[in-house]
Amino acid sequence: MPRALIIVLDSVGIGGAEDASDYGDAGADTVGHIAEACRDGRGDRDGLRQGPLHLPHLVSLGLGLACQASTGRIPPGLELEGALKGAWGYGVETSRGKDTPSGHWEIAGVPVDFDWGYFPNTVPSFPTALTDALVARGQLPGILGNKHASGTDIIDECGAEHVRSGKPICYTSVDSVLQIAAHEETFGLQRLYALCAIARDLCDPLNIGRVIARPFIGTAEGGFRRTGNRKDFATQPPADTFLDRLATEGRAIVTVGKIGDIFAHRSTGREIKPNGNEACLTAAIDAMGTLADGGLVFANLVDFDSEFGHRRDIPGYAAALEAFDRRVPEIAAALRAGDLAIITADHGNDPTWHGTDHTREHTPILCFGPGIAPGPIGRRESFADIGAKTLAHLGLRQSAKAALWP
Known part of the structure; x- marks a missing residue:
């Protein structure tokens, strides 16, 4: 029976969404602007990294092509030169807001169709x-x-x-x-x-x-x-997510990083919460080694967002992307026949942007694994398509609100 792995690169957006202007984010582009900054020398830091953004494994999965589909241009250094190894596309968030729960819940099949409460930018802010x-x-x-x-x-x-x-x-x-x-x-x-x-x-x-x-x-x-x-x-998701569906079916679930917190620990299975991208990725890869047939590993790598996006740290963000890219072969090696891996994001956090907040962006959807045919999966009109595809891959009926790709 097939298994699935979803890795959310927290805040790794690939270009402003159509409604970005409603959030003050028209023109934001996390990956594209980091690549441009690295080309221009603004991504250099002594002892950390130098030169153009180098993401050969993500590019081979279709990252540059997904960026081009989203924005109309391939970021510098992300041109595909060898064989394409992944199915690629990009996701459009339909949820209101641009925060972590909205993005993750939508990935899991529950778009946020209500308005969150917010605190005003005044002093004091709280009632x-x-x-x-x-x-x-x-x-x-x-x-x-x-x-x-x-x-x-x-x-x-x-x-x-x-x-x-x-x-x-x-x-x-x-x-x-x-x-x-x-x-x-x-x-x-x-x-x-x-x-x-x-x-x-x-x-x-x-x-x-x-x-x-x-x-x-x-x-x-x-x-x-x-x-x-x-x-x-976090507050509870307002409806059943794909995690609830998997739990009802008795499937193995392993959640890594802050996934458990985001879903208020509902149907989040075995929770593993190490500190940092490297430790979380290691935990996710290790979990695939013992994951039962029909199971899911769902991981969040938060450092992109918390350590580099919010801090507007271009070199740090670029170095984190390159560090993840170097480990993509390890992810591929952890997959066995029939498995599906999806690399995606929940929102943007452009480190070249004004302020310190998230940015409303499209997100990459990069799919790979033994037997996964490379090629375009197109523009996905909701992040919920990711959850639907995962359920279908695991042999479960998907939500009628989402659409599948081949």
């Missing part, structure tokens, strides 16, 4: 009733931040006062999110998680997509840095 309740229920001396901010910037700004006062740092962005940063040692990691659970309950009536725990360590003198113990407290 007084929310913060008063959080302070009371969390037994806090107060909170810091209470505004839109970059996660690293606000820790630098408020970290010392947080350690001194015990007040957690609360902030948001253009996404439907409340983030709470606290020092792992002086505040306590489990206490931070418990506080985020309280915030999740308080945010439910406001239709906020996620509450995110952002632990950090360090000192004001030596600097603060975030740790790998981030935890997302």
Whole structure:
């Protein structure tokens, strides 16, 4: 019986969607702009990487062709020179918003057809009733931040006062999110998680997509840095996803990275949550080694987004793409006859773009495996086509809301 592997390269978009202007993102193009920056020398960093963007394995799967189909141009350095080895196309998000739950839920067959709640870009950002309740229920001396901010910037700004006062740092962005940063040692990691659970309950009536725990360590003198113990407290998907369908059928499910958090730990099977792209990819590849027939490994590689996209770090993002590309042969080697692997993304986060937020973009869909015929799969009018194709490949009926490719 065939098996499937889906790897979400978090934020690796390939060109502004048709409605990008509604989000202030007309012209955004994560992969295309990184490739141009590398061509022009803006992707160089001593000791990290130099020169044009080099993604030979992804290009052989059709990445450059998918970019061309999305934007009308092949990014520099991504021209196909050898044999095509994958089925390629691009996805169009139909969900409202451009955040992680929207993209992942749509991949899983549940597009978001409602409006998320958002916090205004004012100071303070959060309703007084929310913060008063959080302070009371969390037994806090107060909170810091209470505004839109970059996660690293606000820790630098408020970290010392947080350690001194015990007040957690609360902030948001253009996404439907409340983030709470606290020092792992002086505040306590489990206490931070418990506080985020309280915030999740308080945010439910406001239709906020996620509450995110952002632990950090360090000192004001030596600097603060975030740790790998981030935890997302997402609201439940509003309908059954393909994970629910697989669970009902008794299929093996392994979720890697923050997939479990994104789906509120519903039908997410065996959850593995290492820290960083390399560890998550290793875990996904290892899971394929023991995955039962008819099963699914579903992985998210978050560093593209959290470490490089939001931080507008072009060389770092380029180096992360190249590091992933070098391991594509390992992914292929983990597949056996009948298996399907899909590499895709959930949104964009163009590191050349203004601000620090996600960008509304098309996403690549690169499919490969023994017996998967190379060639175009075209423009997919919803990310949900990915979930439908996965279910069909595993021998299960797909949703009527999605369309299959050959």
